[in-house]
Amino acid sequence: MLETGLPNLANGAGVSRYAQLAQDLRQRIVAGEWAAGAAIPAETDLAERFGVALGTVRQAVAMLAAEGIVQRVHGKGTFVTQGLNGxxxxxxxxxxxxxxxxxxxxxxxxxxxxxxxxxxxxxxxxxxxxxxxxxxxxxxxxxxxxxxxxxxxxxxxxxxxxxxxxxxxxxxxxxxxxxxxxxxxxxxxxxxxxxxxxxxxxxxxxxxxxxxxxxxxxxxxxxxxxxxxxxxxxxxxxxxxxxxxx
Amino acid sequence: MLETGLPNLANGAGVSRYAQLAQDLRQRIVAGEWAAGAAIPAETDLAERFGVALGTVRQAVAMLAAEGIVQRVHGKGTFVTQGLNGxxxxxxxxxxxxxxxxxxxxxxxxxxxxxxxxxxxxxxxxxxxxxxxxxxxxxxxxxxxxxxxxxxxxxxxxxxxxxxxxxxxxxxxxxxxxxxxxxxxxxxxxxxxxxxxxxxxxxxxxxxxxxxxxxxxxxxxxxxxxxxxxxxxxxxxxxxxxxxxx
DNA sequence: GAGTGGTCTAGACCACATC
DNA sequence: ATGTGGTCTAGACCACTCA
Missing domain, CATH: 3.40.1410.10 (Chorismate lyase-like)
Structure with a gap:
């Protein structure tokens, strides 16, 4: 994965913006940018950082939540899953x-x-x-x-x-x-x-x-x-x- | 905020609007208002009929789709599920x-x-x-x-x-x-x-x-x-x- | 009270299916 | 060309958590 100062979501080859954002977040989580159990940035933060509307961020995060690699907690934040425990x-x-x-x-x-x-x-x-x-x-x-x-x-x-x-x-x-x-x-x-x-x-x-x-x-x-x-x-x-x- | 008027009683008993709409549609489907395999009204129709925003309708329909009682087909419509087949x-x-x-x-x-x-x-x-x-x-x-x-x-x-x-x-x-x-x-x-x-x-x-x-x-x-x-x-x-x- | 996710709006435009 | 669902925006306010 390459390091970019400014996220670039503008040009996906026919892929929706929220799907691109989800993929970006997925890679960052796998790379360990946010540890297991830690919170990822707030939705408003993500919206500003990636230059998309809040609804788009929510759709991307909902995708990750459905995949089980992230868990949302109302009022607290969105957390990287701790993983299965046996x-x-x-x-x-x-x-x-x-x-x-x-x-x-x-x-x-x-x-x-x-x-x-x-x-x-x-x-x-x-x-x-x-x-x-x-x-x-x-x-x-x-x-x-x-x-x-x-x-x-x-x-x-x-x-x-x-x-x-x-x-x-x-x-x-x-x-x-x-x-x-x-x-x-x-x-x-x-x-x-x-x-x-x-x-x-x-x-x-x-x-x-x-x-x-x-x-x-x-x-x-x-x-x-x-x-x-x-x-x-x-x-x-x-x-x-x-x-x-x- | 113990007593006084209950804030959300105006439209529903503390239930979100899209959940109420989903429940309404669910009952109509069960009652046979739309036959199995038939299309339910378009999202814009539903939004107007029920006096809610399009996004709210979409969230309600997404709920029914997740429950499997409805299937969305891009460009064609939303259809009541035909049921399992054996x-x-x-x-x-x-x-x-x-x-x-x-x-x-x-x-x-x-x-x-x-x-x-x-x-x-x-x-x-x-x-x-x-x-x-x-x-x-x-x-x-x-x-x-x-x-x-x-x-x-x-x-x-x-x-x-x-x-x-x-x-x-x-x-x-x-x-x-x-x-x-x-x-x-x-x-x-x-x-x-x-x-x-x-x-x-x-x-x-x-x-x-x-x-x-x-x-x-x-x-x-x-x-x-x-x-x-x-x-x-x-x-x-x-x-x-x-x-x-x- | 500050910060978070959850709900909702009222638009706009895009992609797909059908005629 | 028309109608459908799919994406996206830029706000607003609500409900929950925690210091």
């Missing part, structure tokens, strides 16, 4: 703690591996680049409920390499934000059905071959780059999901 | 026909039953009111893939009572719209996991006890009233779903 995976299962507390996590293994072609493609890396492969179990009230296998490109998460397995936090995404400056803004989960292999079944305290729901997740940063591949297994008999159509 | 249930499974054709349906049984308390509550009827219970199988390339159990309140669907099982169309919702004047605008699916009983397994050509995904659907008309309860069973090994989070 327990959302539980929405696919009926697991519940006594006090509805978030699940804990226990890392079993963390090793450095080389990316295969498909993985590298998804993560925007080159085949053979280094990555961290993490196996962990999520627990609720001390009982294992999910088995997870994470893949994180080392280029973005060098800081995690030396982290002892005992010091990984329960919630991965806030930890990624704090230690590596990466905000997870969006995630996509692919659900399918299968049976547990012996190793995974042992982790979950279930019989081998037990029916299970498999969740393949891709997590994306504010710029839309995929920064995590994750496969999660959970007991199918606890599966439960709600989808709306219109 | 094959959407397939999005939970990997089933695919050779030419990606929609599934056919074969009705096995259609009987009149009395609603139990929970069913009546969901359907906005009284306990003991009459309803149609329909068992049907959905087929793809001649192979059974889904087993369905529908519950339709007779009050809304009297026209279906005398319909021979052989004359039910493949797609239920367009048929409901045509024969009963009911538009399905929205549906909610609850997914869970289970095992097939002997009767359902036989319908699907699967062994008894085979793992299956169960989908409990509620379908709603334009006014938000639930007009169908449906339970669908499908082979779990064909299960597949994608969910996005932000």
């Amino acid at each position: 327990p959302s995976l539980l929405r696919f299962f009926r697991f519940r703690g006594p006090t509805n507390e978030p699940p804990t996590a226990r890392v079993h293994r963390c090793q450095t591996v080389r990316l295969r072609a498909a993985e590298a493609l998804a993560l925007g890396q080159q085949t053979g680049d280094a990555a961290l492969r993490v196996k962990r179990v999520r627990l609720l009230a001390g009982r294992p409920v999910l088995a997870e296998d994470l893949l994180l490109p080392l280029a973005r998460f060098e800081a995690l390499r030396a982290l002892p397995t005992g010091e990984w936090e329960d919630l991965l995404y806030p930890m990624l934000a704090r230690l590596c400056g990466v905000t997870v803004a969006r995630a996509n989960d692919e659900l399918s059905f299968g049976h547990l292999d012996a190793a995974t079944a042992a982790l979950l305290d279930l019989p081998e071959g037990a029916p299970a729901i498999r969740v393949d997740r891709q997590a994306f940063d504010l710029g839309g780059q995929c920064i995590e591949l994750r496969t999660t297994w959970g007991d199918a008999t606890a599966f439960h999901y709600s989808a709306e159509m219109r | 094959p959407s249930l397939l999005r939970f499974f990997r089933f695919r026909g050779p030419t990606n054709e929609p599934p056919t349906a074969r009705v096995h049984r259609c009987q009149t039953v009395r609603l139990r308390a929970a069913e009546a509550l969901a359907l906005g009827q009284q306990t003991g009111d009459a309803a149609l219970r329909v068992k049907r199988v959905r087929l793809l390339a001649g192979r059974p893939v889904l087993a369905e159990d529908l519950l339709l309140p007779l009050a809304r669907f009297e026209a279906l009572r005398a319909l021979p099982t052989g004359e039910w169309e493949d797609l239920l919702y367009p048929m409901l719209a045509r024969l009963c004047g009911v538009t399905v605008a929205r549906a909610n699916d609850e997914l869970s996991f289970g095992h097939l009983d002997a009767a359902t397994a036989a319908l699907l050509d699967l062994p008894e006890g085979a793992p299956a995904i169960r989908v409990d659907r509620q379908a709603f008309d334009l006014g938000g009233q639930c007009i169908e309860l449906r339970t669908t069973w499908g082979d779990a090994t064909a299960f597949h779903y994608s969910a996005e989070m932000r």
